[in-house]
Amino acid sequence: MPKMYSKPSRPERVNENLVPKDETIKFLLDYSKALSVIDYQNLKFEALLN
Amino acid sequence: MNQSKTTDAVLVSSYLKGEESSLSILITRHKQRIYSFIYSKVFDRDVAEDVFQDTFIKVINSLKRGKYNEEGKFLPWVMRIAHNLVIDHFRKNNRMPKFENNSDFNIFSVLSDNSLNAEKGMIKEQVESDVRRLIEELPEDQKEVLMMRIYKDMSFKEISEQTGVSINTALGRMRYALINLRKVIDKHNIVLTN
Numbered sequence: 602m603p604k605m606y607s608k609p610s611r612p613e614r615v616n617e618n619l620v621p622k623d624e625t626i627k628f629l630l631d632y633s634k635a636l637s638v639i640d641y642q643n644l645k646f647e648a649l650l651n
Numbered sequence: 652m653n654q655s656k657t658t659d660a661v662l663v664s665s666y667l668k669g670e671e672s673s674l675s676i677l678i679t680r681h682k683q684r685i686y687s688f689i690y691s692k693v694f695d696r697d698v699a700e701d702v703f704q705d706t707f708i709k710v711i712n713s714l715k716r717g718k719y720n721e722e723g724k725f726l727p728w729v730m731r732i733a734h735n736l737v738i739d740h741f742r743k744n745n746r747m748p749k750f751e752n753n754s755d756f757n758i759f760s761v762l763s764d765n766s767l768n769a770e771k772g773m774i775k776e777q778v779e780s781d782v783r784r785l786i787e788e789l790p791e792d793q794k795e796v797l798m799m800r801i802y803k804d805m806s807f808k809e810i811s812e813q814t815g816v817s818i819n820t821a822l823g824r825m826r827y828a829l830i831n832l833r834k835v836i837d838k839h840n841i842v843l844t845n
Contacts, residue, residue, distance in 0.1 A: 618683065619690050621682055621686045621699075622700060625704050628704065629707045632711060633711045636711060636715055637715070638717075647712070
């Protein structure tokens, strides 16, 4: 019996309809709202407001 | 804002002016392509979720810091960030490789855990304490030789020197100690197996 050196193919094919979780999207939108970048004399400060 | 007609460039510029809802439209518009791209590389929902999140954190940081200057090329820019983060993920994993089990081979079939589980550990303790109690029942001279040989790991030469008897006597006492132990075990039907 010859040895098989090939890798088995992935059991699941990539589903084209994959989307991230709603929590991830919400987190990103909240992060964006909370983040403000303050310009001060050519310096940029990041502030995360809760 | 009419979501379907507004271009990415317009949305980006309105986001830069403080319109947070533009980001929501951009994410909603491109989330499927970006997430599928990441998943097609990492093949793990949780990792894909993490990389997707990190990608947009970078996007948000860059936009808010005014570092984005690729007008009209929003999606390719985000895809490039995602691609770089996927590479970072694999670099990190190469430093600490993970083994992935599949249907053909399971690593746990060749790796065994030799340590005793809780039940076997308790049985072992019980067996050992039973043996100690049985040894206590032996005549003093046999018990002495057996303790020296088994628990102190002494040679018969050392035992004979310490007890002041010949090696043959020490051997004889050991032999009788074992015979007597077996007799007691048989007589009382004591089970001493793990």
